[in-house]
Amino acid sequence: MPTISPAFRQAVKKLSDKEKEAIILKAARRDAELYDILRYELQEEVTLEEVYNEAADKIHELLINASGRSLSKALTKALRKAMKEIARFKRVTKEPKAEIDLHLHTLRLIFSNFTDQLDSYYKGFYTATARLLLRTIQLIRKHLHEDYYLEYKPELDDFLQEIHSRPKHLTVALPKEFEVE
Secondary structure, three states: OOOOOHHHHHHHHHOOHHHHHHHHHHHHHHOHHHHHHHHHHHOOOOOHHHHHHHHHHHHHHHHHOOOOOOHHHHHHHHHHHHHHHHHHHHHHHOOHHHHHHHHHHHHHHHHHHOHHHHHOOOOHHHHHHHHHHHHHHHHHHHHOOOHHHHHHHHHHHHHHHHHHOOOOOOOOOOOOOOOOO
16 A cells, blocks of 8 residues: 655645546546445445445355365365455455454355365365354454353354364364353
8 A cells, every 4th residue: 555645645635626536436447446445435325234245145156156176175265255355345344343244154154055065185175164263253352342252152152163073183273162251
C-alpha cells in the first residue's frame, strides 16, 4: 500500500466534484474489491447481512462444486479459495464477528458434507481443516467478548472431537476442547 504524500492530498483537494466522481468510478471499474468496499460504505441499502450472504454463497459454491481426480486435493484447493474469500470479506466490512461466523459456516459445510475426506490418504485437507478450526478459535478469543464463548463452545467442541477422532498426526497444536474461563 503506497503512502499518500501531502502533495497528492493537495492535488485531490483541488479536483472538482465531477473529476473526483470520474476517478472513483474509473477505479471501481478496475478493482472489484474496491467496488465492493465503496458499495458497502456508500450505499445504505447494501447491508452487512447482504455482503455476508454473498460471501457465504460463494464459499458454499466453492466447496460443494469441488471436483477432480482426487476429491481431497480439490477440496484443499477450494478451502484455500474459501479462506481468500473470507479475507476479502474482512477487508470489505472490517467486522470480526461476521468474519468468525463465516469461518464457522465453512467448518459446518466441511463437517456436514466432507468428513469422509478427512480420512483420505492425502492429509492436506485434514491439515487445512484443523488449521481453519485453530484459526477460528484464535479469532474468537482475540476479537469477541467472553460471553460469546458459551455460544460457540458446543459446536467447536464437536468439531474438535471430530478432528481428534482421526488416527492422523496433527501438525498444529489443537486443543481437545474449547475452554471457557
